[in-house]
Amino acid sequence: MNYLLPLLSVLLGYLVALVLKPTKKNNLKLLLAFSGSFLLSLTVIELLPELYESKNDKIGMFIMLGILFQIVLEFFSKGAEHGHVHGHDKMQKMPWLLFVSLCIHALLEGFPVGHHHDLAIGIAIHHLPIAIILTTFFMNANLHKNIIFVFMIAFAIMTPLGTFISEFLPLLNVYYTEITAIVIGILFHISSTIIFESSEGHKFNIAKISMIILGMLLAYFL
Numbered sequence: 006m007n008y009l010l011p012l013l014s015v016l017l018g019y020l021v022a023l024v025l026k027p028t029k030k031n032n033l034k035l036l037l038a039f040s041g042s043f044l045l046s047l048t049v050i051e052l053l054p055e056l057y058e059s060k061n062d063k064i065g066m067f068i069m070l071g072i073l074f075q076i077v078l079e080f081f082s083k084g085a086e087h088g089h090v091h092g093h094d095k096m097q098k099m100p101w102l103l104f105v106s107l108c109i110h111a112l113l114e115g116f117p118v119g120h121h122h123d124l125a126i127g128i129a130i131h132h133l134p135i136a137i138i139l140t141t142f143f144m145n146a147n148l149h150k151n152i153i154f155v156f157m158i159a160f161a162i163m164t165p166l167g168t169f170i171s172e173f174l175p176l177l178n179v180y181y182t183e184i185t186a187i188v189i190g191i192l193f194h195i196s197s198t199i200i201f202e203s204s205e206g207h208k209f210n211i212a213k214i215s216m217i218i219l220g221m222l223l224a225y226f227l
Contacts, residue, residue: 007118007125008165011111014129018136019154022144027137036134038213040127041199042220047127050224052117052185059182067183071190075110080092082106084198099152108163110191115167116168116177117185123227128164131195137161139143 027033056064081102111132118125136157143153171177177184200217 007098007122007168010125010129011115011118011164012161014133015136015157018133019140019157019161022137026144027141033134033138035212035216037199039135039216039220041129041196042217043224044127044131045196045200046221046224047121047124047181047227048189048196052189052192054181056185056189059202063183064182066195067180067186068190071187072194073190074187075191075194078106078110082110085135099156100148100179102174104156104159107160111160111163112167112179113188113191115164116167117179118164119172120181120185123224124169126227127224132164183203
């Protein structure tokens with residue numbers, strides 16, 4: 006399930022966008038708010054306490070490095086990791102900067118999954134609306150359907166690949182604490198940004214708050 010859930014969520018999002026062509030942005034924003042809350046809660050409740058039990062006094066610095074690294078990635082991806090894509094400019098070729106930055110982001114997210122199985126659920130919930138939004142954006146930009154397919158398949162594979170690498174390369178276990186701290190920084194930035202960007206003008210409403218609370222409760226009881 007660690008491998009299948011993140012993979013299937015992206016493929017499901019791709020198919021939903023391809024077949025249903027969703028147009029109601031508010032529903033996707035509510036799903037994003039739920040996924041951001043769930044991911045942030047998992048990070049705070051499960052990942053963070055375990056990390057500080059390691060007594061590594063550089064944990065905070067690596068978390069900040071993760072936040073900084075994600076900011077750099079978003080310079081190239083334009084915030085696609087949290088559904089922040091705009092415009093309908095026509096595309097003829099693979100958007101390589103977006104592709105590479107998203108793949109790096111998804112790959113790193115897979116590293117802690119082998120030690121924290123619940124995180125696979127959080128990443129799957131996080132990737133579902135992102136896949137729908139990305140596919141819809143590319144379709145509206147008239148990107149060739151074969152390119153969209155290759156992009157989404159590669160994006161779907163990256164998180165399971167990160168999990169596979171972390172489990173079968175013993176060298177990475179030596180630096181597990183530092184790598185996980187960097188991933189926590191990435192997840193902090195992504196999830197908090199999703200929560201604040203999932204409504205127009207950063208305004209909170211009852212539906213959004215309900216989704217955030219639901220995400221927190223689900224993460225707590227898992």
